[in-house]
Amino acid sequence: MAVIAPRGPDSLLLLIPAYNEEGAVASVIEEIQRYHSDLPILVLDDCSADGTRSEAIRAGAEVITVPHHLGLGGCVQAGYRLAYDLGFDYVIRLDGDGQHDPRYISLLYETLKTSGVQMVIGSRYVDGSGEYTSAIRGLGVVFFRWFLSLILSKRVHDPTSGFVGVNRQALEVFARSFPLEYPEIEALVVLKRLLFQFEEVPVKMRKRMAGRSTITPIRSLYYVLHVLLGVLVNILKYQGGKR
Amino acid sequence: MERLLSVIAGLSLLLMAMVLFNIRRAHVRVEYSVSWLAAAALLLALSQWEWGLMSFAHLMGMNDPPVVMLLIVGSVFVAVFFRFSVVMSDLKDANIALTQKVAVLEYQLNCLHEKLETTTDGN
Numbered sequence: 001m002a003v004i005a006p007r008g009p010d011s012l013l014l015l016i017p018a019y020n021e022e023g024a025v026a027s028v029i030e031e032i033q034r035y036h037s038d039l040p041i042l043v044l045d046d047c048s049a050d051g052t053r054s055e056a057i058r059a060g061a062e063v064i065t066v067p068h069h070l071g072l073g074g075c076v077q078a079g080y081r082l083a084y085d086l087g088f089d090y091v092i093r094l095d096g097d098g099q100h101d102p103r104y105i106s107l108l109y110e111t112l113k114t115s116g117v118q119m120v121i122g123s124r125y126v127d128g129s130g131e132y133t134s135a136i137r138g139l140g141v142v143f144f145r146w147f148l149s150l151i152l153s154k155r156v157h158d159p160t161s162g163f164v165g166v167n168r169q170a171l172e173v174f175a176r177s178f179p180l181e182y183p184e185i186e187a188l189v190v191l192k193r194l195l196f197q198f199e200e201v202p203v204k205m206r207k208r209m210a211g212r213s214t215i216t217p218i219r220s221l222y223y224v225l226h227v228l229l230g231v232l233v234n235i236l237k238y239q240g241g242k243r
Numbered sequence: 244m245e246r247l248l249s250v251i252a253g254l255s256l257l258l259m260a261m262v263l264f265n266i267r268r269a270h271v272r273v274e275y276s277v278s279w280l281a282a283a284a285l286l287l288a289l290s291q292w293e294w295g296l297m298s299f300a301h302l303m304g305m306n307d308p309p310v311v312m313l314l315i316v317g318s319v320f321v322a323v324f325f326r327f328s329v330v331m332s333d334l335k336d337a338n339i340a341l342t343q344k345v346a347v348l349e350y351q352l353n354c355l356h357e358k359l360e361t362t363t364d365g366n
Contacts, residue, residue, distance in 0.1 A: 064346050065350075067342055070342060077343060078343035078347060082347050085347075
């Protein structure tokens, strides 16, 4: 094990946040290595109670284990901080449950490099499919799509997607400040606040390989309220695009 | 009303004693006890200063000083709780930052250990 380091210009780091994903994380890593054997992979183990850490190491990834469960945002931010400090130019985040197909990493990476936008979202709805989405999540997506279009002045097809790539500008911002829980939607508003741009690219998503989603029907209401409040707070923080 | 004011005075003294006892036992840090001591002192003063309470009730357009007293008690506690929400939020932010830092340092330390072991084995 050696500290991961950027390799040449346009260096890319793959981040995989994982919490109790021992049943899927190794397969995710192995699948990524099949298509992108040269890319450094960093798994962020959010203090899992199972063998997530050992499975990820066995599969050949670098692993950071936070000593206390932080939630998705806190865990991902640890990775963003390290990536920024180490000097990576781009970071792409995939879920540790196997929902994100690593074959699309190249598409996100190329779009980040060529479009000049600060963030690229892998969207399951751009091409109109949206398969493997639960009814509740689907409803949430429709609501937040409408809500965000009012704020961002731009349509977002898949605001809850965790298949996201950022460039160094966004990395700097997220390394300093990143929403703790349910970060995807709030992150978009943070970008808007800083006059950053994002773009969506079509990807296909799959069923999770193992485990269960942390967003249960009861938590969905909390999710909506939490995200709405987070968005409101970010609007109040607006400083006319000051970076 | 007399009885209510006496009860409030007694509770204020009890709160002060409890806070001071806990400071002495180092269960509460001094900086976080100030809000409670100030709240207790305010309630004690108002409960013993009838003219002040009546004036305040008049100012509020209320004819019932006990209700005004309860309103003040409620407001004081809401203010103290809010202050502690701010303190807790700061602490949570600090904990998150520290947790992330510890995780990154642990990772880098493990890498260095392995590198050192490899170098030592090579020699």
